[in-house]
Amino acid sequence: EAGVVQSPRYKIIEKKQPVAFWCNPISGHNTLYWYLQNLGQGPELLIRYENEEAVDDSQLPKDRFSAERLKGVDSTLKIQPAELGDSAVYLCASSLGTRETQYFGPGTRLLVL
């Protein structure tokens, strides 16, 4: 069974540029999560989807971050414009249901110059 797929794995951009991350969850997993992991820290939830509905986006900085999960499968996380402080690893995870075990992708490492 394929795991959670994320792309790109690495991204380097200049500040003020837009950037997008893509996530393909495990087949059949209804719940999808985006996490932010700063250097030396644990992951912090940005947004959680139940199918195509964003049920918890309280930690998503909505002035510059946006996310979508069309058709309740793949998801895209966007930052526009990127700031230096956005340099981090962005992790995607999925689970069968809200309280089931979360499976993580390898993450996208973003560097903003």
Add this chain to the structure above:
Amino acid sequence: AQSVTQPDIHITVSEGASLELRCNYSYGATPYLFWYVQSPGQGLQLLLKYFSGDTLVQGIKGFEAEFKRSQSSFNLRKPSVHWSDAAEYFCAVRKTGANNLFFGTGTRLTVIP
């Protein structure tokens, strides 16, 4: 608010030696408890979890963890460490009846020959 504390930022052990990684949580009731491992450039992999019942939980790769309610702790142990265990280890909690995981800051494990 609930919190997770991993007091050891970095631990170094010799291959073959025993290992214990500490995790303490702050929450009024017993939460669901998890240990994840993150190898360089990889996503997080679930080692084990505790929901209820036997307070000694067995996981993958020879790891175990013990829940101690009186100490609000969920320490991870392994009797004999292998070089491949070198990684970052994260303790996480989920409040009973809630949906989101809260992670500690992680403990980096170095294994020396």
